[in-house]
Amino acid sequence: MPEMPEVETVRRTLTPLIKGKTIEKVILWYPKIVATDHDKFINELPGKKIIRIDRYAKYLLIRLNDNLTIVSHLRMEGKYHLTTPEAPKDKHDHVEFIFTDGTALRYNDVRKFGRMQLVLTGTERQTTGIGKLGVEPNTPEFSEQYFLSSLKRKKKNIKNVLLDQTVVAGLGNIYVDETLWQSKIHPLSLANKIPADKVEDLRKNINETIKIAIEKRGTTVHSYLDANGEVGGYQEMLQVYGHAGEACPRCGTTLEKIKVSGRGTTFCPHCQVIYK
Incomplete structure (x- = not known):
């Protein structure tokens, strides 16, 4: 399972690939990856712009405009990769975000354990597993x-x-x-x-x-x-x-x-x- 250093590395490498891009369409090949309402996930994300990517512990927080956040947990083997909508689909690709610039972000997960949730920004501790977590290393709170x-x-x-x-x-x-x-x-x-x-x-x-x-x-x-x-x-x-x-x-x-x-x-x- 990716731990904090791995998830932070994903955040750092993913940010320059997708920051500032606008979502045109979302495809759920394996809907269970999304733990919140599937229709809302598909219908609310088009038109939203990716502002930045934050992280808490092993969670990625993909910040969008209009006060929305995609909370993503990679679990055992989840991976993101930038591609194009025309690229052949890998059998383990489960979610695709198509951007208005002609690129696409795919989520690949061999075991299908990873999960995404669409929540209001600022409610992560009330609506996701982040609320049960302790403090992070290398923070003043970890005294x-x-x-x-x-x-x-x-x-x-x-x-x-x-x-x-x-x-x-x-x-x-x-x-x-x-x-x-x-x-x-x-x-x-x-x-x-x-x-x-x-x-x-x-x-x-x-x-x-x-x-x-x-x-x-x-x-x-x-x-x-x-x-x-x-x-x-x-x-x-x-x-x-x-x-x-x-x-x-x-x-x-x-x-x-x-x-x-x-x-x-x-x-x-x-x-x-x-x-x-």
């Missing part, structure tokens, strides 16, 4: 005190807490495994038992890792591509994710992989301390 007090209220393991998005938003399996390894915290540690100094280590590592991953244009380990069809670069920096069975880069112990709530989780059994 030392906020993170510590939030984890003290959580009796679940830290891997689950970081994945559930209600404390810190935008992390997924890749960056959770990486930052827990960096912080020497076992993924099955109870969140409310982790010492304050280790919580602060984790916060700093989350901030730094997300920052660098954005600079590297995200991580491609499966199918992630940006809006230009290019892969990311952070996969070259991964220390534990995807390296189960190899030697820990820090101590040499063989990295292990377990399932945590159904998610593959790689860690070092020697370096990463479990707090219970």
